[in-house]
Protein backbone atom coordinates (compact mmCIF):
# COMPACT_ATOMS: atom_id res chain seq x y z
CA UNK A 717 0.00 0.00 0.00
CA UNK A 718 1.26 3.46 -0.89
CA UNK A 719 -0.35 6.51 0.72
CA UNK A 720 0.53 10.10 0.02
CA UNK A 721 -0.99 12.81 2.16
CA UNK A 722 -1.09 16.54 1.69
CA UNK A 723 1.95 16.72 -0.62
CA UNK A 724 3.28 20.14 -1.52
CA UNK A 725 6.31 20.60 -3.73
CA UNK A 726 7.86 23.72 -5.28
CA UNK A 727 10.87 24.31 -7.48
CA UNK A 728 12.49 27.72 -7.90
CA UNK A 729 9.48 29.37 -6.29
CA UNK A 730 7.00 27.64 -8.63
CA UNK A 731 4.34 25.44 -7.07
CA UNK A 732 4.47 22.07 -8.84
CA UNK A 733 2.38 19.92 -6.52
CA UNK A 734 -0.33 21.44 -4.39
CA UNK A 735 -2.02 19.42 -1.66
CA UNK A 736 -1.89 16.04 -3.35
CA UNK A 737 -3.38 12.93 -1.71
CA UNK A 738 -3.06 9.50 -3.30
CA UNK A 739 -3.84 5.98 -2.09
CA UNK A 740 -2.71 2.89 -3.94
CA UNK A 741 -4.05 -0.26 -2.27
CA UNK A 742 -2.27 -3.61 -2.57
CA UNK A 743 -2.94 -5.39 -5.82
CA UNK A 744 -4.31 -2.31 -7.56
CA UNK A 745 -3.06 -0.48 -10.60
CA UNK A 746 -3.58 3.26 -10.40
CA UNK A 747 -3.20 5.41 -13.50
CA UNK A 748 -1.91 8.96 -13.26
CA UNK A 749 -3.20 10.97 -16.19
CA UNK A 750 -3.31 14.66 -17.02
CA UNK A 751 -1.99 17.24 -19.47
CA UNK A 752 1.69 17.97 -20.06
CA UNK A 753 3.23 19.72 -17.08
CA UNK A 754 0.41 18.81 -14.68
CA UNK A 755 2.82 17.15 -12.22
CA UNK A 756 2.59 13.41 -12.93
CA UNK A 757 6.32 12.70 -13.15
CA UNK A 758 7.02 14.92 -10.16
CA UNK A 759 4.47 13.02 -8.08
CA UNK A 760 6.02 9.72 -9.15
CA UNK A 761 9.49 11.01 -8.21
CA UNK A 762 8.23 11.95 -4.76
CA UNK A 763 6.67 8.50 -4.34
CA UNK A 764 9.99 6.77 -4.89
CA UNK A 765 11.98 9.19 -2.83
CA UNK A 766 13.90 10.93 -5.65
CA UNK A 767 12.55 14.28 -4.38
CA UNK A 768 11.44 15.33 -0.93
CA UNK A 769 8.13 17.12 -0.52
CA UNK A 770 8.10 20.56 1.12
CA UNK A 771 5.14 19.36 3.13
CA UNK A 772 3.24 16.12 3.48
CA UNK A 773 3.95 12.47 4.08
CA UNK A 774 4.42 9.35 1.98
CA UNK A 775 3.78 6.01 3.64
CA UNK A 776 4.96 2.72 2.22
CA UNK A 777 3.05 -0.13 3.82
CA UNK A 778 2.35 2.17 6.74
CA UNK A 779 5.94 3.34 7.27
CA UNK A 780 7.27 6.79 6.35
CA UNK A 781 9.37 6.68 3.18
CA UNK A 782 12.11 8.70 4.87
CA UNK A 783 12.59 5.88 7.38
CA UNK A 784 13.90 3.54 4.68
CA UNK A 785 17.57 3.47 3.74
CA UNK A 786 18.29 3.63 0.01
CA UNK A 787 18.94 -0.11 -0.30
CA UNK A 788 15.79 -1.00 1.62
CA UNK A 789 13.77 1.28 -0.64
CA UNK A 790 15.22 -0.35 -3.75
CA UNK A 791 14.06 -3.74 -2.47
CA UNK A 792 10.54 -2.35 -2.13
CA UNK A 793 10.06 0.01 -5.09
CA UNK A 794 11.09 -0.50 -8.70
CA UNK A 795 10.86 2.34 -11.19
CA UNK A 796 10.56 2.49 -14.95
CA UNK A 797 11.59 6.08 -15.65
CA UNK A 798 10.85 8.18 -18.71
CA UNK A 799 14.54 8.78 -19.38
CA UNK A 800 16.58 6.24 -21.31
CA UNK A 801 19.86 5.18 -19.65
CA UNK A 802 22.98 6.97 -20.86
CA UNK A 803 24.07 4.49 -23.46
CA UNK A 804 27.34 2.75 -23.01
CA UNK A 805 28.55 -0.64 -24.07
CA UNK A 806 26.70 -3.31 -22.13
CA UNK A 807 24.66 -6.36 -23.02
CA UNK A 808 20.93 -6.35 -22.49
CA UNK A 809 21.26 -9.17 -19.93
CA UNK A 810 23.84 -7.15 -17.95
CA UNK A 811 21.58 -4.10 -17.94
CA UNK A 812 18.62 -6.12 -16.70
CA UNK A 813 20.88 -7.75 -14.08
CA UNK A 814 21.24 -4.27 -12.52
CA UNK A 815 17.73 -4.84 -11.20
CA UNK A 816 19.18 -7.54 -8.95
CA UNK A 817 21.67 -5.18 -7.28
CA UNK A 818 19.46 -4.31 -4.29
CA UNK A 819 19.34 -8.03 -3.48
CA UNK A 820 23.08 -8.58 -3.69
CA UNK A 821 25.81 -7.86 -1.16
CA UNK A 822 28.51 -5.29 -1.85
CA UNK A 823 31.00 -7.80 -3.25
CA UNK A 824 28.76 -10.73 -4.01
CA UNK A 825 28.70 -12.36 -7.42
CA UNK A 826 25.50 -13.21 -9.23
CA UNK A 827 23.68 -16.28 -7.94
CA UNK A 828 21.62 -18.79 -9.86
CA UNK A 829 18.44 -17.05 -8.68
CA UNK A 830 19.72 -13.75 -10.13
CA UNK A 831 20.33 -15.31 -13.57
CA UNK A 832 16.93 -16.97 -13.45
CA UNK A 833 15.26 -13.67 -12.54
CA UNK A 834 16.94 -12.01 -15.56
CA UNK A 835 15.85 -14.83 -17.88
CA UNK A 836 12.27 -14.72 -16.57
CA UNK A 837 12.05 -10.93 -16.88
CA UNK A 838 13.46 -10.90 -20.42
CA UNK A 839 11.10 -13.70 -21.38
CA UNK A 840 8.16 -11.79 -19.88
CA UNK A 841 8.79 -8.78 -22.14
CA UNK A 842 9.66 -10.87 -25.22
CA UNK A 843 13.37 -10.00 -25.31
CA UNK A 844 15.03 -13.25 -24.33
CA UNK A 845 16.39 -13.76 -27.85
CA UNK A 846 18.25 -10.44 -27.58
CA UNK A 847 19.86 -11.12 -24.18
CA UNK A 848 23.42 -10.87 -25.49
CA UNK A 849 22.81 -7.84 -27.72
CA UNK A 850 24.54 -4.55 -26.95
CA UNK A 851 21.95 -2.15 -25.54
CA UNK A 852 23.16 0.55 -27.94
CA UNK A 853 21.62 -1.44 -30.78
CA UNK A 854 18.13 -1.75 -29.26
CA UNK A 855 15.20 0.04 -30.83
CA UNK A 856 13.18 2.52 -28.77
CA UNK A 857 10.50 -0.05 -27.99
CA UNK A 858 13.02 -2.77 -27.19
CA UNK A 859 14.79 -0.42 -24.78
CA UNK A 860 11.50 0.42 -23.13
CA UNK A 861 10.76 -3.26 -22.62
CA UNK A 862 14.32 -3.75 -21.34
CA UNK A 863 13.71 -1.11 -18.66
CA UNK A 864 10.50 -2.86 -17.69
CA UNK A 865 12.41 -6.16 -17.50
CA UNK A 866 15.00 -4.51 -15.24
CA UNK A 867 12.22 -3.35 -12.90
CA UNK A 868 10.52 -6.78 -12.93
CA UNK A 869 13.85 -8.35 -12.05
CA UNK A 870 14.00 -6.22 -8.92
CA UNK A 871 11.02 -8.21 -7.59
CA UNK A 872 9.57 -5.44 -5.47
CA UNK A 873 6.12 -5.02 -3.93
CA UNK A 874 5.67 -1.63 -5.58
CA UNK A 875 6.18 -0.72 -9.21
CA UNK A 876 6.11 2.85 -10.53
CA UNK A 877 6.12 3.40 -14.29
CA UNK A 878 6.38 6.69 -16.17
CA UNK A 879 4.76 6.42 -19.59
CA UNK A 880 5.85 2.78 -20.07
CA UNK A 881 4.02 2.38 -23.38
CA UNK A 882 5.06 5.48 -25.30
CA UNK A 883 7.54 3.63 -27.54
CA UNK A 884 5.64 0.36 -27.79
CA UNK A 885 3.74 -0.94 -30.77
CA UNK A 886 0.05 -1.77 -30.36
CA UNK A 887 0.56 -5.38 -29.40
CA UNK A 888 3.18 -4.64 -26.77
CA UNK A 889 1.14 -1.77 -25.32
CA UNK A 890 -1.59 -4.29 -24.57
CA UNK A 891 0.73 -7.14 -23.58
CA UNK A 892 2.87 -5.07 -21.24
CA UNK A 893 -0.03 -3.35 -19.45
CA UNK A 894 -1.88 -6.64 -19.11
CA UNK A 895 1.21 -8.27 -17.63
CA UNK A 896 1.79 -5.35 -15.22
CA UNK A 897 -1.84 -5.35 -14.15
CA UNK A 898 -1.56 -8.97 -13.10
CA UNK A 899 1.46 -8.43 -10.86
CA UNK A 900 0.87 -8.59 -7.13
CA UNK A 901 1.57 -5.48 -5.08
CA UNK A 902 0.87 -1.89 -6.04
CA UNK A 903 1.35 -0.38 -9.47
CA UNK A 904 1.31 3.32 -10.33
CA UNK A 905 1.50 4.10 -14.01
CA UNK A 906 1.65 7.46 -15.77
CA UNK A 907 -0.25 7.22 -19.03
CA UNK A 908 -1.29 9.70 -21.71
CA UNK A 909 -3.55 7.26 -23.52
CA UNK A 910 -6.86 7.45 -21.67
CA UNK A 911 -8.20 4.39 -23.49
CA UNK A 912 -5.34 2.30 -22.14
CA UNK A 913 -5.81 3.86 -18.71
CA UNK A 914 -9.55 3.08 -18.76
CA UNK A 915 -8.93 -0.48 -19.88
CA UNK A 916 -6.15 -1.51 -17.54
CA UNK A 917 -6.28 0.65 -14.40
CA UNK A 918 -8.40 -0.16 -11.39
CA UNK A 919 -8.48 3.52 -10.56
CA UNK A 920 -7.41 6.71 -12.25
CA UNK A 921 -6.17 9.95 -10.71
CA UNK A 922 -6.51 12.95 -13.00
CA UNK A 923 -3.96 15.71 -12.46
CA UNK A 924 -4.20 19.34 -13.53
CA UNK A 925 -2.01 22.24 -12.46
CA UNK A 926 -0.27 20.23 -9.74
CA UNK A 927 -3.45 18.94 -8.13
CA UNK A 928 -5.46 15.75 -8.32
CA UNK A 929 -8.78 17.00 -9.60
CA UNK A 930 -10.58 13.65 -9.79
CA UNK A 931 -9.90 10.06 -8.81
CA UNK A 932 -11.82 6.83 -8.80
CA UNK A 933 -12.88 4.04 -11.10
CA UNK A 934 -12.27 4.81 -14.79
CA UNK A 935 -15.98 4.83 -15.70
CA UNK A 936 -16.71 7.34 -12.98
CA UNK A 937 -13.75 9.60 -13.60
CA UNK A 938 -13.45 9.74 -17.37
CA UNK A 939 -16.52 11.73 -18.25
CA UNK A 940 -16.87 14.46 -20.83
CA UNK A 941 -17.19 17.49 -18.55
CA UNK A 942 -14.03 16.65 -16.64
CA UNK A 943 -12.03 15.80 -19.77
CA UNK A 944 -13.15 19.03 -21.39
CA UNK A 945 -12.18 21.16 -18.41
CA UNK A 946 -8.82 19.44 -17.93
CA UNK A 947 -7.67 18.89 -21.53
CA UNK A 948 -9.82 21.39 -23.44
CA UNK A 949 -11.02 18.68 -25.79
CA UNK A 950 -14.41 17.07 -26.22
CA UNK A 951 -14.88 13.40 -25.52
CA UNK A 952 -17.22 10.87 -27.09
CA UNK A 953 -17.76 7.54 -25.38
CA UNK A 954 -18.38 4.72 -27.84
CA UNK A 955 -19.23 1.16 -27.04
CA UNK A 956 -18.01 -1.58 -29.36
CA UNK A 957 -20.30 -4.54 -30.13
CA UNK A 958 -18.27 -6.65 -27.67
CA UNK A 959 -19.12 -4.16 -24.92
CA UNK A 960 -15.69 -2.54 -24.75
CA UNK A 961 -15.70 1.21 -24.20
CA UNK A 962 -13.71 3.40 -26.54
CA UNK A 963 -13.11 7.06 -25.82
CA UNK A 964 -12.76 9.35 -28.80
CA UNK A 965 -11.47 12.92 -28.56
CA UNK A 966 -11.80 15.98 -30.71
CA UNK A 967 -10.91 19.65 -30.68
CA UNK A 968 -13.60 21.70 -29.01
CA UNK A 969 -14.45 23.63 -32.13
CA UNK A 970 -15.36 20.40 -33.96
CA UNK A 971 -17.45 18.49 -31.45
CA UNK A 972 -18.78 19.89 -28.24
CA UNK A 973 -21.44 17.41 -27.32
CA UNK A 974 -20.85 14.32 -25.27
CA UNK A 975 -22.63 11.29 -26.57
CA UNK A 976 -23.00 7.74 -25.45
CA UNK A 977 -23.46 5.34 -28.34
CA UNK A 978 -24.69 1.93 -27.44
CA UNK A 979 -24.70 -0.70 -30.13
Ligand SMILES: Nc1ncnc2c1ncn2[C@@H]1O[C@H](COP(=O)(O)OP(=O)(O)OP(=O)(O)O)[C@@H](O)[C@H]1O
Nearest residue numbers: 727728730732750751752753754755756757758759
Ligand atom coordinates in the same frame (compact mmCIF):
# COMPACT_ATOMS: atom_id res chain seq x y z
N1 LIG B 1 13.43 22.19 -11.65
C1 LIG B 1 12.29 22.76 -12.04
N2 LIG B 1 12.13 24.10 -12.00
C2 LIG B 1 10.99 24.69 -12.38
N3 LIG B 1 9.92 23.99 -12.85
C3 LIG B 1 10.02 22.67 -12.92
C4 LIG B 1 11.18 21.97 -12.52
N4 LIG B 1 10.97 20.65 -12.70
C5 LIG B 1 9.72 20.52 -13.20
N5 LIG B 1 9.16 21.73 -13.33
C6 LIG B 1 7.80 22.02 -13.85
O1 LIG B 1 6.87 21.29 -13.09
C7 LIG B 1 5.74 21.00 -13.89
C8 LIG B 1 5.37 19.54 -13.73
O2 LIG B 1 6.35 18.76 -14.39
P1 LIG B 1 6.16 17.19 -14.56
O3 LIG B 1 7.31 16.67 -15.34
O4 LIG B 1 5.88 16.60 -13.23
O5 LIG B 1 4.82 17.14 -15.45
P2 LIG B 1 4.13 15.91 -16.20
O6 LIG B 1 2.70 15.96 -15.83
O7 LIG B 1 4.86 14.65 -15.92
O8 LIG B 1 4.33 16.36 -17.71
P3 LIG B 1 4.46 15.53 -19.09
O9 LIG B 1 3.09 14.96 -19.38
O10 LIG B 1 4.82 16.62 -20.05
O11 LIG B 1 5.54 14.50 -18.93
C9 LIG B 1 6.08 21.41 -15.31
O12 LIG B 1 5.48 22.65 -15.60
C10 LIG B 1 7.59 21.55 -15.27
O13 LIG B 1 8.05 22.52 -16.20
